[in-house]
Amino acid sequence: MTAVLEVEGLHKTFGGLVAVEAASFSVEAGRLFAIIGPNGAGKSTCFNMVGGQLRPDRGAVRLAGRDITGEPPRRIWRLGVGRTFQVAAAFGSMTVAENVQMAFLSHRRRIRALLPPARRLYREEALAVLDRVGMAGQADRQCGQLAYGDIKRVELAVALAHRPKLLLMDEPTAGMAPRERVELMALTAGIVRESGISVLFTEHDMDVVFAHADRLLVLDRGRMVAEGTPAEVRDNPEVQRIYLGGAGAEAALRQIEARQGTRGEARP
Amino acid sequence: MTDPAFLLIQFLNGLASASNLFLIACGLSIIFGVTRIVNFAHGSFYMLGAYFAFTLADHMMPALGDAVGFWLAIPLAAVGVGLFAVLVELVLLRRIYRSHELFQLLATFGVVLIVQDLVPAVWGPEELFGPRAPGFTSFVTILGFRFPEYQLVLIAAGPLVLGALWLLFNRTRWGTLVRAATQDREMVGALGVNQAILFTGVLFLGGLLAGLAGALQLPVEPANPFMDIHVIAEAFVVTVVGGMGSVLGAFLAALIIAELQAFGILVFPEVTLVLPFLVMALVLVWRPWGLLGRPEAATGHGFAGDRPLRPLGTPGQLAAAALIVVLLLLPLVLGDYAEKLALEVFVFALFAFSLNFIMGAGGMVSFGHAAYFGLGAYGAALAVKQLGLAMLPALVAAPLLAGLGALAFGWFVVRLSGVYLAMLTLAFAQIAWSTAFQWVELTGGDNGMIGIWPSAWASNVTVYYYLTLLLCGAATAFLWRASFAPFGYTLRAGRDSPLRCDAIGIDVKRHQWLGFALAGTCAGIAGGVFVFSKGNVDPGALSIPTSVDGLVMVLLGGIQTLTGPLLGAAAFHLLEAYVLPLTDYWRALVGLVILLLVVAFPQGLAGFLRDLIERRGASA
Numbered sequence: 001m002t003a004v005l006e007v008e009g010l011h012k013t014f015g016g017l018v019a020v021e022a023a024s025f026s027v028e029a030g031r032l033f034a035i036i037g038p039n040g041a042g043k044s045t046c047f048n049m050v051g052g053q054l055r056p057d058r059g060a061v062r063l064a065g066r067d068i069t070g071e072p073p074r075r076i077w078r079l080g081v082g083r084t085f086q087v088a089a090a091f092g093s094m095t096v097a098e099n100v101q102m103a104f105l106s107h108r109r110r111i112r113a114l115l116p117p118a119r120r121l122y123r124e125e126a127l128a129v130l131d132r133v134g135m136a137g138q139a140d141r142q143c144g145q146l147a148y149g150d151i152k153r154v155e156l157a158v159a160l161a162h163r164p165k166l167l168l169m170d171e172p173t174a175g176m177a178p179r180e181r182v183e184l185m186a187l188t189a190g191i192v193r194e195s196g197i198s199v200l201f202t203e204h205d206m207d208v209v210f211a212h213a214d215r216l217l218v219l220d221r222g223r224m225v226a227e228g229t230p231a232e233v234r235d236n237p238e239v240q241r242i243y244l245g246g247a248g249a250e251a252a253l254r255q256i257e258a259r260q261g262t263r264g265e266a267r268p
Numbered sequence: 269m270t271d272p273a274f275l276l277i278q279f280l281n282g283l284a285s286a287s288n289l290f291l292i293a294c295g296l297s298i299i300f301g302v303t304r305i306v307n308f309a310h311g312s313f314y315m316l317g318a319y320f321a322f323t324l325a326d327h328m329m330p331a332l333g334d335a336v337g338f339w340l341a342i343p344l345a346a347v348g349v350g351l352f353a354v355l356v357e358l359v360l361l362r363r364i365y366r367s368h369e370l371f372q373l374l375a376t377f378g379v380v381l382i383v384q385d386l387v388p389a390v391w392g393p394e395e396l397f398g399p400r401a402p403g404f405t406s407f408v409t410i411l412g413f414r415f416p417e418y419q420l421v422l423i424a425a426g427p428l429v430l431g432a433l434w435l436l437f438n439r440t441r442w443g444t445l446v447r448a449a450t451q452d453r454e455m456v457g458a459l460g461v462n463q464a465i466l467f468t469g470v471l472f473l474g475g476l477l478a479g480l481a482g483a484l485q486l487p488v489e490p491a492n493p494f495m496d497i498h499v500i501a502e503a504f505v506v507t508v509v510g511g512m513g514s515v516l517g518a519f520l521a522a523l524i525i526a527e528l529q530a531f532g533i534l535v536f537p538e539v540t541l542v543l544p545f546l547v548m549a550l551v552l553v554w555r556p557w558g559l560l561g562r563p564e565a566a567t568g569h570g571f572a573g574d575r576p577l578r579p580l581g582t583p584g585q586l587a588a589a590a591l592i593v594v595l596l597l598l599p600l601v602l603g604d605y606a607e608k609l610a611l612e613v614f615v616f617a618l619f620a621f622s623l624n625f626i627m628g629a630g631g632m633v634s635f636g637h638a639a640y641f642g643l644g645a646y647g648a649a650l651a652v653k654q655l656g657l658a659m660l661p662a663l664v665a666a667p668l669l670a671g672l673g674a675l676a677f678g679w680f681v682v683r684l685s686g687v688y689l690a691m692l693t694l695a696f697a698q699i700a701w702s703t704a705f706q707w708v709e710l711t712g713g714d715n716g717m718i719g720i721w722p723s724a725w726a727s728n729v730t731v732y733y734y735l736t737l738l739l740c741g742a743a744t745a746f747l748w749r750a751s752f753a754p755f756g757y758t759l760r761a762g763r764d765s766p767l768r769c770d771a772i773g774i775d776v777k778r779h780q781w782l783g784f785a786l787a788g789t790c791a792g793i794a795g796g797v798f799v800f801s802k803g804n805v806d807p808g809a810l811s812i813p814t815s816v817d818g819l820v821m822v823l824l825g826g827i828q829t830l831t832g833p834l835l836g837a838a839a840f841h842l843l844e845a846y847v848l849p850l851t852d853y854w855r856a857l858v859g860l861v862i863l864l865l866v867v868a869f870p871q872g873l874a875g876f877l878r879d880l881i882e883r884r885g886a887s888a
Binding site for chain 1: 749753754768770775
């Protein structure tokens with residue numbers, strides 16, 4: 001299988017602090033890949049180097065074989081990478097549909113048009129994307145007045161608008177109610193399976209990670225501790241030691257497995 | 269010229285004016301640090317310090333003897349200004365701490381306007397020469413040059429105040445609270461500190477320092493009603509260059525700017541008025557938060573009532589069509605004077621609309637939009653006077669010069685945001701103003717240029733009325749259309765979330781830059797048309813008051829509505845035409861209107877009407 005995203009030997013230091021050290025992984029087409037780790041592990045740093053917000057000191061990021069290391073986010077988006085943020089970033093004074101239309105306007109390079117009425121441009125396309133995330137019914141509501149979970153869905157629609165190869169999601173469920181979390185991730189996973197795009201995401205919620213990720217990368221203090229399928233990672237003794245800390249580990253893992261069992265049955 | 273002794277004297281003169289600048293700017297900086305309000309009225313505090321000192325010295329020197337009377341009058345004047353600042357805090361600022369920065373800036377400018385009319389009413393319009401400072405009336409000889417003793421007092425005042433402030437901030441509980449609030453206002457509030465008292469105290473301190481600066485200046489410079497505007501622009505520059513909220517930064521910046529002025533005047537006298545603003549522009553591009561300032565988190569106060577844009581419905585379209593018909597027929601019923609008034613309304617409507625284009629949609633609060641109006645006016649006037657062009661080509665030159673100016677200034681402006689952006693637009697407007705004021709050979713200086721009349725075919729008022737309606741109407745319609753087009757949407761997107769824009773391929777700064785230039789070009793059309801209707805142009809067209817007029821029009825009509833600026837321009841200009849001749853207190857009146865709008869009707873006329881209609885609709 002071909003890799004959509006290849007990361008090789010990424011390295012970043014802030015002052016004297018090594019934030020990420022020699023991170024390498026690859027994400028294959030149509031897969032969900034999670035980066036996990038305790039606070040300060042380097043997840044966000046790693047993530048932002050892929051998205052272009054940070055420039056790596058060393059190493060390379062390749063998108064479908066093309067080197068994108070150190071390119072600005074704008075350029076990376078144009079090459080086919082959509083992104084959502086830890087704190088949802090949307091255009092609060094516009095309607096839901098207009099938020100998605102902005103992505104189309106930018107993609108078709110029409111943001112400098114001075115005469116045509118913007119609200120009629122790409123509206124059908126925007127509604128189609130909104131339909132996929134279940135927001136078509138609220139297309140004409142003002143985005144700033146939506147519930148937070150709905151804003152996250154709008155953000156997802158905006159990120160999907162230009163049919164990206166890769167979706168970057170930084171803690172997609174942060175700040176959401178538990179039920180909304182499950183729904184949003186199930187929705188994302190469904191879209192990924194059906195359209196064949198890949199997802200790279202960071203997450204604190206282990207339920208979300210083990211329920212949906214195809215592969216995991218575990219970071220601790222900038223170092224790669226483990227990489228593999230959820231089962232491999234779960235059985236890795238070093239992960240258990242770092243992540244769950246000695247004695248409580250077994251019990252915690254059993255709990256996760258138990259919860260996953262019930263979730264697994266509920267899934268269609 | 270290069271005599272080292274003379275250079276030393278010039279250096280000492282620089283130090284004296286640095287002290288004066290520092291006293292004003294540090295209060296401004298402290299007030300901003302704690303309250304996050306940029307206090308335009310600080311220049312008024314300074315001016316009141318001089319006037320208070322004059323009156324106090326006038327009464328106390330005969331009663332208590334010269335020395336005691338004078339040296340008691342100075343601190344008392346400072347305390348008096350401090351108390352006035354407390355009054356401003358209690359009555360006004362307390363109500364707007366949570367408002368958008370535009371409203372805060374405008375509100376304090378309202379105080380400036382009121383004080384500007386109060387001072388001549390109380391003290392008369394003439395300059396008031398203060399007494400010489402007892403004990404320091406003579407000269408000292410430095411390397412063969414006579415140097416006034418009082419200048420040495422001024423030189424000492426700066427470091428003394430700096431030292432006193434250091435003690436206050438590092439050795440007292442109150443000072444520690446002020447420092448803490450400067451770093452994190454929310455946290456200080458969360459720790460149970462009474463913010464109201466803290467803020468009032470900070471205003472007292474800031475007012476006291478500005479008052480002291482004004483009072484100390486009295487023996488050197490007569491008290492006059494123009495001290496405020498003159499000093500506030502330089503105080504802004506010093507505060508911004510030093511870093512808002514940093515006292516030490518203000519000290520450094522005051523030194524740098526005063527010395528550059530002192531030596532600049534020797535090398536290139538014409539540059540002195542422009543120099544501080546050039547320094548500021550360069551520093552802000554190199555260090556966007558000033559020399560010792562810290563990055564400012566976005567304030568996050570949006571305008572009241574940010575909503576999705578809705579195109580005009582059928583009733584709106586009918587109303588617009590009716591308005592156009594009325595405007596076309598208007599010359600049939602109006603006399604020459606009224607026609608002229610109406611065409612000036614079109615000019616200011618375009619001016620206000622173009623300002624709202626960058627401010628409402630783009631989120632860039634400009635305190636110097638008059639620069640582009642004035643550049644347009646000067647562009648047309650210069651084309652006629654210096655190049656001998658006819659009216660029509662001159663009307664092309666107007667938006668050209670304004671557009672080029674907006675492109676050049678805008679490149680710097682869009683690199684900043686919030687209050688810093690507003691200050692930089694102000695600085696650029698002052699550069700344009702100073703250039704027009706000082707480049708006498710080209711622009712006629714303070715007198716400006718006269719005799720710029722329309723070509724023969726357009727000299728009839730009615731013909732010029734239609735020409736204005738056509739040009740200003742077309743430009744307004746174009747900007748209106750652009751607001752609804754992808755261009756305007758992208759401006760709003762950049763204002764709502766630069767982060768999201770970057771993640772969908774939009775270069776926000778570049779787009780803001782283009783928007784700024786477009787608005788400047790349209791303001792230039794307004795300026796060009798205006799010159800031919802008045803027949804003359806002077807630096808007033810580029811001045812801060814003209815910029816503020818534009819802001820008041822937008823605010824009066826209602827920011828965040830498209831019809832608002834047009835409505836506001838009409839209301840403001842007609843009011844000015846009919847009320848100004850009747851009163852000596854026009855500025856104070858405008859000031860009061862500003863305060864009323866900011867405190868009670870932040871949504872403006874159009875916003876107020878819209879809310880009213882919607883409420884009716886909801887209840888029906």
